[in-house]
Amino acid sequence: MKLRKHERLAYRLSDIIVRLNDGERLNIFELADTYKVSIRTLKRDFQDRLTLLELYEEGPQFYRLHPSNIGYLDIADIQRFASFASVQDLLPKIDRQFFQEKLNQSIFVKGFAYENISERTDDFRTINQAITNHQYIEFYYRKVSDYASNNSKHYLLEPYHLLNKNGIWYVVGRLHGQTRTFCFTQMTQLHINTETFQCSEDIKKETLDTDSLFFGNQISEIILQVDAKVAGYFERRDLLPNQNLVQRLDSGDLLLACKNIHPREVVPIVQYWIPYIRIISPSEIQKDLEITISKYLIGN
Incomplete structure (x- = not known):
């Protein structure tokens, strides 16, 4: 079966990352012949899509991972990074430190259309920091049905994931012992609470293994x-x-x-x-x- 454009892209990036992770010195001209794409496309792969990788040698013909990072990525990391890199326009423009020197495991993408959240970069970073450090977040939330009444409610949430599904960003977390989902753009007055929580690996897996956003109501x-x-x-x-x-x-x-x-x-x-x-x-x-x-x- 013929692969779609984004599937070909994800396959190409995965293969490139695997080869870099194995210590190969990649020749961009040989890659162009292997993947049947232009030199320009491959340069964009390395310069834009794979920019978070610590490359020891960067063009114009050869690319190689820094020796200290060879073998650092496992299969799950490679798959997650390729998935992220192929849809990176979903994310606001953020710096390398945002990913804490390795692939981020709290941001997930399902789908390729997206809403523009560039004006909420700081809040996006704040939530991710709280997920990484297992800290509560506080915010006010207004449901779409309450917009006419301007009725907002305060929440204290254990954040687990930032999830993009069908182009909309959500925050998945735990509230009073139940898994809940909040639309990111409907959250206001967001800040991190100094209190920390015990993160459950079982709950993390459960929320990632389903396509549903209605946790507890299925x-x-x-x-x-x-x-x-x-x-x-x-x-x-x-x-x-x-x-x-x-x-x-x-x-x-x-x-x-x-x-x-x-x-x-x-x-x-x-x-x-x-x-x-x-x-x-x-x-x-x-x-x-x-x-x-x-x-x-x-x-x-």
């Missing part, structure tokens, strides 16, 4: 049937959150399961793919969707 499983006419799109990549294949029917239709997810994260996708997809269970979700569509069609 249902165990939603089953959907996808028409054979569009099944290929869902087989090519996961278009539904926490998507798993249950069965491929003789008709070519697919039965898919979304586990530990909130209906609000599934229903909009179903609406987009009408009439080629329907919710099999829980049946109440399909019924509510049909009622909503009927009201829309009759103008109520």
Whole structure:
């Protein structure tokens, strides 16, 4: 299957990082032939996308990692760095110290469209510092539904991750023993509290292993049937959150399961793919969707 542009980019960066990490001295002309890209593209890789790496030799023809850093990165680091480098425009312009001399493990990106947060660079840095040092953050938060009333609420949060999903930045953390998600741009008067908290590795893993943003409010499983006419799109990549294949029917239709997810994260996708997809269970979700569509069609 032909790779998409961003997939080719991530593959190329991963391969380059692996080879640098193994101590290779890379020739940019040989790389151009290997990856079938221009010299200009490769120079951009090294000068822009891989600028956080400590290179001992930097062009114009050869590139090599500093000897003291060879073998420093493990596979997880390499994958995370390549993922970050291929979507680095998601991040505000920040300096190398922001990443504390190694790949940052508190910032995650899911998706490639993004909102502009360049004016919130200081707050972004503050949150990341608190995540790294396991410090509480304090802020005021106003839900979208409360904007008309200008009603904000104060929070004291244990921050775990900065997460970009579908172009929107979120802060994932713990509040009163529950995992909560806050939209970054709706947080105001942000500052670090001097009090620290005990970071749970299990909770960190749990929040990264799901596509859901509704922590604690999910249902165990939603089953959907996808028409054979569009099944290929869902087989090519996961278009539904926490998507798993249950069965491929003789008709070519697919039965898919979304586990530990909130209906609000599934229903909009179903609406987009009408009439080629329907919710099999829980049946109440399909019924509510049909009622909503009927009201829309009759103008109520």
